[in-house]
Amino acid sequence: MDNSNGSNRPLSPHITIYRPQITSVLSIVHRITGAGLTLGMVLIVWWFVAAATSPGYFRFVDGLLTSWAGLLILGGSLWAFWFHFFNGIRHLRWDAGKGLSLAQSTRSGWRVLGFSVLATTVSVAWLSGGLDNVI
Numbered sequence: 001m002d003n004s005n006g007s008n009r010p011l012s013p014h015i016t017i018y019r020p021q022i023t024s025v026l027s028i029v030h031r032i033t034g035a036g037l038t039l040g041m042v043l044i045v046w047w048f049v050a051a052a053t054s055p056g057y058f059r060f061v062d063g064l065l066t067s068w069a070g071l072l073i074l075g076g077s078l079w080a081f082w083f084h085f086f087n088g089i090r091h092l093r094w095d096a097g098k099g100l101s102l103a104q105s106t107r108s109g110w111r112v113l114g115f116s117v118l119a120t121t122v123s124v125a126w127l128s129g130g131l132d133n134v135i
Contacts, residue, residue, distance in 0.1 A: 022109040030087045033080035040077025043070075078123055083116035 018024075043065060050061035064070050090108050093099050099108050125131050 021106075023105050026087060026109045026112065030084060030091075033084045033087075036080050037077060037084060040074060040080065043073065043077075075120070075124065079116060079120040082119040082123070083112065086112045086115045086119070 047058075047061055047065055050058040065074065090099070090112055093108070094105075099105060122131070
């Protein structure tokens with residue numbers, strides 16, 4: 001389609017026209033977390049390579065990963081993992097033809113967010129030894 005009549009209208013819908021909905025936001029976040037999981041995986045592989053290389057190099061890499069910035073990145077990667085996992089299950093249900101109504105997809109989207117935060121919190125508590133007396 002051309003814009004030969006000189007109007008200022010966009011040729012296709014633009015993101016600023018629509019109000020963001022939970023389904024569209026989670027779709028974008030799902031793609032970002034899928035790509036972002038690569039960063040966490042690269043850091044973990046780097047840590048393993050450093051452990052196999054030398055004690056000095058391992059101390060250096062371990063110091064970076066256990067700094068506040070490294071732990072923030074690893075924590076974000078952990079949340080991205082859980083979000084991507086639960087949202088993947090949501091997509092598998094959709095592929096089976098279940099939960100496709102607007103109300104159901106909105107509810108499942110909020111559940112994915114809740115479960116991902118809960119699973120991240122439980123994982124961090126468990127990894128930091130906070131659940132030793134519980135489990």
